[in-house]
Amino acid sequence: MLLHLLNRSPQSLSVYRELGEAFGADDHLLLIEDACYAALPSASAALEPFGGRVSVLAEDLASRGLAERVSPAIAVVDMNGFLSLTESHERCVSWF
Template identity: 30%
Template sequence: MLHIIKSVAALDDAMALYSEQDDVLLIEDAVYAANPQHQAFSKVKGPSVFALQGDIDARGMTNRISPSVSTIGYEGFVELTVKQDKSLTWD
């Protein structure tokens, strides 16, 4: 499953259902959690965590994203939706 997370507040609920086969994509305000200094960073777990570059740039976070989080563009977003047969968007 692809978990598309739109807000930091949605991380708790999404991560409660996360399994090792899943991918996590942080978009919109959820990209703040990809900053190692953010209080929610510890909730971002697993090797398959991605953050949308356009949202990172829009929030001035380009140099603050953890190396453990892969940044992707819209093409990568499409590839994730193809890879995972199901997706769930968390507000």
């Protein structure tokens, strides 16, 4: 049970592909920094391999002006939510 932290935009197709191959049945993906762009409805195809187990960091959305444009399928979490995710998963893996 891993928490995957991704900071690459959906234009980094190879990172999303590699992450999809490593993503387990009980894993969760948290989009941070430029990966917030993957939370937009227009980029939904990039997140299909993750089966709805995806969240995005609210502070990073706000800093990019994307807070009102997130796909309804993506959970928005603040820093406390980020902390809760790290506590509920065995390990964190960063994809940069």
